[in-house]
Amino acid sequence: MRNRSILPLLLAALVVLALVALGGTGLLGQQTERTTPETGASRTATPGGAATSAAAKQSPPRRSANPSSLPEIREAALPAEGRRVLGLIREGGPFQYSQDDQVFGNFEQVLPVRNRGYYREYTVPTPGEPDRGARRIVAGDGGEKYYTSDHYATFKYIAEGS
Structure with missing residues (x-):
């Protein structure tokens, strides 16, 4: 029992x-x-x-705190090509260039220092440029994204959803 x-x-x-x-x-x-x-x-x-x-x-991205001391750029202030690339990053591609979604080394150490492989880079096409141009978005594994218009010399933290 x-x-x-x-x-x-x-x-x-x-x-x-x-x-x-x-x-x-x-x-x-x-x-x-x-x-x-x-x-x-x-x-x-x-x-x-x-x-x-x-x-x-397709929910709007959550705005997280800026994990760096870098200046911010609102998502809406990105060039149209940058907003398109940001959307592709959120969707997982497909990307226009074979170099996109590859590890970004952060050799300049402008971004916060992280282990190798933490950051990935994506080309933001520049109209009229015969090659990839100088504009990039770099995404961190923590979800943060940064924009550079001068080939990694300076970066701005992307305030997504704004």
Whole structure:
């Protein structure tokens, strides 16, 4: 008789363990949001355990604090080509140039110093330029993005969503 009273407790424990194993899914299957350490991208876990990128939902970007001492530029103040590239970064591409989405070394150390591989760079086309031009967006794994119009000599932190 005593073994039967333990069975419901064991089943309840298994359910709790299964929910914990799903990682981002909370009790009762509510959605929780977390940031992936690899990309800094926000991902939402669903009750089925599948994760979808926040960019895929097309929600406006959250404005985060400037993690640098660099001046800011509002997203709306970027050149049109920069806003287009910013949208492509949020969507994961495709990018126009083979050099895009490659590691940016930060050799000039204008950006906050991070481990190699933290930053990735993207070309912002310059109308009338025969090559890639000097404009770039550099994105950090923490989600922060910086704009340079002078090929890495100076940067501005991009205040997204503004």
